[in-house]
Amino acid sequence: MGNTSNRDQWAGRERQLFIERLAWWKGVVNRGDVRDVFGISAAQASADLQGHQEMNPTALAYNVRAKRYEAGENMVCVMHEPRIEEAVSLFLGVGVPGVCLAGRMQSAATVDFFRPLVREADAVVQRRVFLAIDQGRMLRVKYWSVNSGRGAQREIAPHALGHDGYRWHVRAWCIENGEFRDFVLSRMEVAEWPGDVFTAPVVDEEWERMETVVLQPHPELDEERKKGIIRDYGMKGGKLKVEVRAAMKEYFLRHWGVPGPERPAHLEIKP
Secondary structure (H helix, E strand, C coil): CHHHHHHHHHHHHHHHHHHHHHHHHHCEECHHHHHHHHCCCHHHHHHHHHHHHHHCCCCEEEECCCCEEEECCCCCCCCCCCCHHHHHHHHCCCCCCCCCCCCCCCCCCCCCCCCCCCCCCCHHHHHHHHHHHHHCECEEEEEECCCCCCEEEEEEEEEEEEECCCCEEEEEEECCCCEEEEEEHHHEEEECCCCCECCCCCCCHHHHCEEEEEEEECCCCCHHHHHHHHHHCCCECCEEEEEEEHHHHHHHHHHCCCCECCECCCEEECC
16 A cells, blocks of 8 residues: 555656646646646546645646636746756657656657767676676776777776766776776777776775866956856856866866867866
8 A cells, every 4th residue: 555655646746747847838737738648537637737736826827718727927846947958858759868757748849959979888898897897806808099099908997987978988997007097988899707806006096086176268258258158157256166076077178168179268277
């Protein structure tokens, strides 16, 4: 009985969240919307709408003539913080990476977005890298170097995974160079079954250390452009503070377009 009650509570919350999203993005909600998406009775859909009015009295008003609930311009969400990705996924029928929502309503798509090129290692390689991290073991891989253009056998001791926004890499102790380095998973052609348990002789301080990066508009920009950058990046007081691992800092700066080799000068790190 307890499990059934929990499922019912979860399902009820999903319907209430859908009502809030529909009201926020579409401006109107009717009983049929909730009924058709969730496959519930008309009576349950009516109860859900009435329950939402009780929970958030200022969100919806019933239009008797149109026989629908309408959201006002001053509506405030109480169940979630709205994001444009949910509108695209729910109401335009376009899957957005990283967004999984219940109650999707199909519609003609009026949106498109850039999909980064897939740069993944073979599933077997991914598995063995993960096992080596999980079990603290050595790993022998065939790794292709962009600089030399050749593949070579490398012995590494992986201990963490990082993602730069485009691809995965593994943070590992490199036996050949005697230091911690990043190895891109998609450059690994072969990975042998994890070998002996191995503990690096030193702690990976760059991975363990967190740094606060403070970004601000580049000083060479005119005032109007600076204002645009401040708004675009959601800066407070003309600055944006972000905490990152020291080992991930360079990836972060590249991703955000901070000046560097072949990078635009619209942001800079505050000294």
